[in-house]
Amino acid sequence: MTKIEKLLRDLIALPSVNPAFLPPGDPHAGEHRVADFLAGVASRAGLDVQIQRVSSGRSNVLAVLSPRGKVRQRIVLAPHMDTVGGSPLPGEFFKPKMRNGRLYGRGACDTKGSIASMFSAVLEVASAKQRPSETEIVFAALVDEECAQTGSRTLGASGLKADLAIVGEPTLSQVVTAHKGVLWVQLLTHGKAAHGSRPELGRNAVHEMALIVDALETDYAQKLKKTRHPILGAGTINVGSIEGGKQPNIVPADCIISVDRRTLPGEKVPAVIEEMRALLRKKGLKPEFRNMQPLPCLPLFTDARQPLVAQLMKAANQKKPLGVNYFSDAGVLAEYGMASVLFGPGDIAQAHTQDEWIAVKQLEQAKETLVIFLKSLA
Numbered sequence: 001m002t003k004i005e006k007l008l009r010d011l012i013a014l015p016s017v018n019p020a021f022l023p024p025g026d027p028h029a030g031e032h033r034v035a036d037f038l039a040g041v042a043s044r045a046g047l048d049v050q051i052q053r054v055s056s057g058r059s060n061v062l063a064v065l066s067p068r069g070k071v072r073q074r075i076v077l078a079p080h081m082d083t084v085g086g087s088p089l090p091g092e093f094f095k096p097k098m099r100n101g102r103l104y105g106r107g108a109c110d111t112k113g114s115i116a117s118m119f120s121a122v123l124e125v126a127s128a129k130q131r132p133s134e135t136e137i138v139f140a141a142l143v144d145e146e147c148a149q150t151g152s153r154t155l156g157a158s159g160l161k162a163d164l165a166i167v168g169e170p171t172l173s174q175v176v177t178a179h180k181g182v183l184w185v186q187l188l189t190h191g192k193a194a195h196g197s198r199p200e201l202g203r204n205a206v207h208e209m210a211l212i213v214d215a216l217e218t219d220y221a222q223k224l225k226k227t228r229h230p231i232l233g234a235g236t237i238n239v240g241s242i243e244g245g246k247q248p249n250i251v252p253a254d255c256i257i258s259v260d261r262r263t264l265p266g267e268k269v270p271a272v273i274e275e276m277r278a279l280l281r282k283k284g285l286k287p288e289f290r291n292m293q294p295l296p297c298l299p300l301f302t303d304a305r306q307p308l309v310a311q312l313m314k315a316a317n318q319k320k321p322l323g324v325n326y327f328s329d330a331g332v333l334a335e336y337g338m339a340s341v342l343f344g345p346g347d348i349a350q351a352h353t354q355d356e357w358i359a360v361k362q363l364e365q366a367k368e369t370l371v372i373f374l375k376s377l378a
């Protein structure tokens with residue numbers, strides 16, 4: 001068994017399901033087991049370990065490899081420690097299993113695989129003769145990517161400056177410089193209840209909502225297709241849930257839908273909500289809007305011509321930058337002024353699945369690319 005495979009097995013065996021996806025007190029919840037483990041390995045390897053508290057019982061772990069000389073630039077490697085759950089949550093998720101070169105287990109791909117590759121790369125560079133003389137390398141294992149990104153938000157707000165943040169996500173060991181943002185919003189219609197036998201005395205909130213759903217899924221969706229980003233394509237809209245009315249013999253007074261809108265670089269939350277509002281208003285529809293997100297999840301767009309990004313792409317043997325549709329911690333760190341990209345082993349197609357796995361070859365490949373990149377730094 002290779003060292004990197006052993007490391008990933010150890011990580012999978014430590015459950016770190018995001019507490020948001022489990023009932024209170026569930027023994028599989030929380031990132032603390034993974035955090036303690038990484039802090040232990042990092043300090044034994046001689047790295048400077050910092051625990052960054054995010055919320056009660058949840059902390060980011062920073063392991064810093066300082067250069068021999070003065071710090072002139074800083075690279076952050078930022079995978080996340082939390083995973084999704086799965087229902088019902090079988091204990092099997094946390095027993096790593098190897099089959100045909102694939103390691104199975106919860107988090108194998110999203111993103112304990114990235115932790116294994118990034119951490120191994122930092123440890124390898126730490127013990128190498130040739131290592132950057134002016135670049136500080138910060139390995140930052142983060143909490144809560146899968147829910148509210150409080151880990152990356154805390155790291156960003158700590159004031160840490162980075163010349164490049166490489167966020168661990170399963171990109172098949174390719175550099176991703178752009179992703180869409182995500183906006184979750186509820187729309188509410190308010191009508192007037194009446195007896196089902198006298199519908200003319202009421203106002204049907206479900207009917208108004210039906211028109212709204214139709215307008216969003218047809219006219220608005222069409223309108224979005226007209227604006228295309230060169231890497232990301234068009235923004236999208238999805239009406240994900242609907243709830244309204246109580247029973248057949250009552251005219252429904254209320255209806256509510258929740259909507260997922262994927263945004264493109266340059267799109268801001270208030271403008272997007274206003275765009276939807278205006279389109280509906282033209283049709284005489286005036287729902288109430290409620291933003292479901294306490295903090296925005298903005299799109300990512302990093303210029304691939306930036307020297308450090310180009311250098312990482314060169315190490316990955318990659319000519320063109322890539323984009324993905326899913327949101328990540330990179331969008332958050334970019335908001336805090338860090339040039340950010342996504343990079344990590346494995347395929348997003350296996351993330352969040354019931355039989356999540358990663359190809360062990362991918363782990364080695366991602367690590368090698370990172371080692372080449374880190375050693376090429378001044």
Ligand SMILES: [Zn+2]
Nearest residue numbers: 110146351352
């Ligand atoms: Zn995920």
